[in-house]
Amino acid sequence: MTSLNLSVKLAPENRRGLLLSNPVMTASGTFGYGTEYAEVIDIQRLGAIICKGTTLKPRPGNPQPRLVETAGGVLNSIGMENIGVNALIREKAPIWVGWSLPVIVNILGESITEYAELASLLNEVPGVSGIEVNISCPNVSAGGIEFGASPKAAAAVTAAVKVKTTLPLIVKLSPNVTDIVAIANAIIEAGADALSLINTLKGMVIDPLSRRPVLGNISGGLSGPDINPIALYMVYQVARNVKVPVIGCGGIATANDALEFIMAGASAIQVGTAIFANPNAPLDILDGIERFMEDEGVRELSELIGAAA
Numbered sequence: 001m002t003s004l005n006l007s008v009k010l011a012p013e014n015r016r017g018l019l020l021s022n023p024v025m026t027a028s029g030t031f032g033y034g035t036e037y038a039e040v041i042d043i044q045r046l047g048a049i050i051c052k053g054t055t056l057k058p059r060p061g062n063p064q065p066r067l068v069e070t071a072g073g074v075l076n077s078i079g080m081e082n083i084g085v086n087a088l089i090r091e092k093a094p095i096w097v098g099w100s101l102p103v104i105v106n107i108l109g110e111s112i113t114e115y116a117e118l119a120s121l122l123n124e125v126p127g128v129s130g131i132e133v134n135i136s137c138p139n140v141s142a143g144g145i146e147f148g149a150s151p152k153a154a155a156a157v158t159a160a161v162k163v164k165t166t167l168p169l170i171v172k173l174s175p176n177v178t179d180i181v182a183i184a185n186a187i188i189e190a191g192a193d194a195l196s197l198i199n200t201l202k203g204m205v206i207d208p209l210s211r212r213p214v215l216g217n218i219s220g221g222l223s224g225p226d227i228n229p230i231a232l233y234m235v236y237q238v239a240r241n242v243k244v245p246v247i248g249c250g251g252i253a254t255a256n257d258a259l260e261f262i263m264a265g266a267s268a269i270q271v272g273t274a275i276f277a278n279p280n281a282p283l284d285i286l287d288g289i290e291r292f293m294e295d296e297g298v299r300e301l302s303e304l305i306g307a308a309a
Ligand SMILES: Cc1cc2nc3c(=O)[nH]c(=O)nc-3n(C[C@H](O)[C@H](O)[C@H](O)COP(=O)(O)O)c2cc1C
Pocket: 027, 028, 029, 030, 052, 053, 054, 074, 076, 078, 080, 106, 134, 172, 198, 199, 200, 222, 223, 224, 225, 227, 249, 250, 251, 252, 270, 271, 272, 273, 274
């Protein structure tokens, strides 16, 4: 048995640190709170879990239908249905305390103040190892434009969260932008420890018979294999222009996909939509990465990060 080193430090500059035993994480909104899968797969083997997007108050989500399949993926308009941060702290975090892997809470606010309040509430909660900030949310006070669509707004959210928490801070980039590198740099300047990308791409599906949009919310977020090459190129562009760790996400379904993202410069990867078809997909991907390393005689994952960049 060879000894491979797949461990990853996702927040090397952060005092509290964020050490993963391997680079395979689950993407927010596709793996619940992890607790739902604890009986189904050996979750302790995962690098980390990012839990469902969490808001200050519980949210019922968007009108049905909320999910429709596309040629190579899924379009969703879940609308951030979640139990709210207080229930998460009361009911979920105490379970995570007993787990050996880090659980990172994905947060979403409707204003900068809400993001800051969420960060402050989570800061000292045992069982919470980091925060991932979802900036793909309409900024109500700026006419509904996503926080993630402008360097200024994205940096303002990051800075507001940073002053309220010492937890490792990951900011998740929106792909629905014109210059993702400019936004990434603004976010790092504002204090992010790591970046994750990408969130879903905006899209819609129409049913010709009913002549109506299929989703109750009209538009939704596209994920799965459809978005893979777009996500890969964004990760490549961002990773070669920033100094903090980058977490790749978008249509990763196989070990090969994961290796592509790692070679594009990602220090870790997130598996999302692939979990719907196969809950064991993240662990199959981990096994595949290990096999690749053994076959190629690579002992350290770090040798592969950015190998294609
Ligand atoms: C049903 C569903 C719910 C999601 N919920 C969230 C969420 O709450 N917060 C977030 O940042 N991203 C959310 N996402 C986006 C995913 O975390 C991921 O960024 C995206 O789906 C691309 O990865 P994938 O192609 O592997 O699914 C969601 C995606 C899906 C499909």
